[in-house]
Amino acid sequence: MAAKSKKQLTFDLNTNKMKEDGLNPSVLYNDVRVKLAKLDFSHSGGSVYISDTTLTKMELEEKVKALINKIPLLSYYVNNFTVTNIGRQFELSDSIKQMNKDISKEVLLNKKNKRKPRQEKDNYEIEY
Numbered sequence: 001m002a003a004k005s006k007k008q009l010t011f012d013l014n015t016n017k018m019k020e021d022g023l024n025p026s027v028l029y030n031d032v033r034v035k036l037a038k039l040d041f042s043h044s045g046g047s048v049y050i051s052d053t054t055l056t057k058m059e060l061e062e063k064v065k066a067l068i069n070k071i072p073l074l075s076y077y078v079n080n081f082t083v084t085n086i087g088r089q090f091e092l093s094d095s096i097k098q099m100n101k102d103i104s105k106e107v108l109l110n111k112k113n114k115r116k117p118r119q120e121k122d123n124y125e126i127e128y
Contacts, residue, residue: 004054006086009036011047012079028073035070039063050086 015025
């Protein structure tokens with residue numbers, strides 16, 4: 001039996017080519033989101049989707065084929081389409097939100113805004 005795991009899809013579409021061809025990239029990206037939801041993928045953000053169930057490589061390929069059959073233009077505008085097998089997954093949002101609770105957002109924004117414009121290397125790093 002083939003190994004099953006949740007899958008993460010990450011892709012990039014050539015929006016410049018879409019615009020040259022008179023297409024609105026937002027419409028195509030939205031179509032992809034709707035079709036992937038029907039294929040049991042949840043939108044994670046940007047062009048990243050996570051399968052709602054575990055899949056074999058063959059099952060995934062069938063779902064991608066179904067996506068392309070529903071949106072044939074997608075194959076003409078794809079720059080890259082990467083699949084990652086997801087192992088153990090855990091959420092860090094709450095931990096990240098608590099990491100700087102002792103410093104107010106206003107202080108951090110004030111420090112960021114006082115930086116010299118030529119310091120573009122890492123605008124969000126705050127020295128303590």
